[in-house]
Amino acid sequence: MFDSRHIKTFHEVVRAGSYSAAARALGYTQPAITQQMKALERSVGTPLFVRVGRRMRLTEAGEALARHSAVILESISTARQQMESLTRLRAGKVTVCAFPSAGATLVPEALAELAAAHPGIRVELQEDEPPESLRRVVRGECDITLAFTYPGLREQVPEELVEIPLLEDQLTVLLPTGHPMARRRAVQLRELAGERWIAGCLRCRANFLHECAELGFAPEIAFTTDDNLVVQSLVAEGLGVAMVPGLVLSFLVHRKVTGRALDPASRRQVSAYLLREHLEIPATARVLAALRTVAERRVGC
Template identity: 65%
Template sequence: MLESRHLRTFHEVITTGSFTAAARSLGYTQPAVTQQIRALEREAGVPLFTRKGRRMCVTEAGQMLARHAEVILGKLRDAQQQLQALARLRAGRVRVCAFPSANATLIPDAVAALLAEHPAVRVELQEAEPPESLHRLLAGECDIALSFSYPGLRAEVPPELAEIDLLEDQLVVLLPAGNQLVRRRAVRLAELAQARWVAGCSRCRANLLQICAEDGFEPDVVFTTDDNLALQSLVAAGVGIAVAPSLVLSFLNHRQVTGRVIEPRVVRRVSAYALREHLHLSATELVLEHIRSAAASRNGC
């Protein structure tokens, strides 16, 4: 059985390129690093390094172990962080990571209602676009993640995560004041084929390219931003038009910008995620319950 501390030292030697640099990085003496590597070689049953002149070179076995060490140590870090997350949840501390438009709409409603009923629960908020939010959840850096997906662009959900459907968020076109299509209740994308476009995050941009392709054209994307306020400002200034989720309309700040639904209807699916083994914890259940309630209120609008 390989000792994890020996594996960490070995990984540091590989990463830094020498025993001396690894010792400096880990706060060990060089003889201590040498002893741990020798112990690891005894555990492995094969030499991991060979000397060529004054240089220490990694053997074929060492190269193979280096590839596994990266994965093993990453899994150990994830496990440790998930255990720490479990301890925080039992103490009533919940970290929620959501994408910007959810943090501006669903999360304030959910947290306000939760704290009114359960003031002892501590909710800490983070912000990240998917799939980064799910990566944080798997790494134990948050306890609940909100994410969205588009038809045809849906990524596979890791089996250790539970998915809770929240709402269908209809997409709209953001148009500047003066655009003749503002007079309409709905707009077909093909009518905007000659326009310049402002795209959102990478997942939103991919969806924009797909739905425009389905309508027979490639959008002329002149600017990309995942900042909703910047997106609105660019549309208001006439730089381009944009596709945005309906959630954005509730905090549309520019009077010079109007949202019109896309015809035929296009939606994104908004979901919440948590580790399956954390679902039974009361703090997780409470927060998810209030997020679902906030989503249901908007679904009914």
């Protein structure tokens, strides 16, 4: 309904008291001021000024608009400043959802990169496993989610989402340091067929059972837990061995536990997922770029 330029000119006419004074203040010609006020009156559908001798007086509609014009202009100015901050990456909020091992490794490193380059961008964190974490993006509960897939257990990704591959995470076996195979650089899964196992999250457990079945054995699962620190503690006490993602080795805390690679190698794909249109949001794109930088650095290690 309103053109912000016309509101600014109207506000100056009211402040200055005449078209000519407003023209001088704004650097316009008086006819230009007159045309803008006529255009504003057409848009509101009623006169805003009447002449009384040589003076101009506000109509009732003009007085009403005058009461709001300063607030309108201040709101426009505030909105413009916020938009500039968002587009120039001085500000912005991005919500990131990650599964636990990514939340303990990739995300903190990416946030450190981001804080150094763009301290005005605020990131809120959530934790969830796929496929529920993918649904969170679709529902608008988060902007970016980090999720993983296994080669033989890949689920359908919602069509609204774009997948950005980050890295391949090699699976490892956690063993007590006194285990006979702890001295090796790599172990074969079939060699551990007689062990008791600690299994992880539902998707990781499904992949583990699938790989064991491919090798012709059904593992004895003694304990099941989603908590990577609990897995380490159980292994440390000799209560079983565990197949875990390589990211977990970044926060391996027990000195009585060692990680050994699988031979042949087994990997899962770690990717970022977001709505396609969010790729165009500067703050979201910046967070995604930081995640990709950290992932590339880990691949190069």
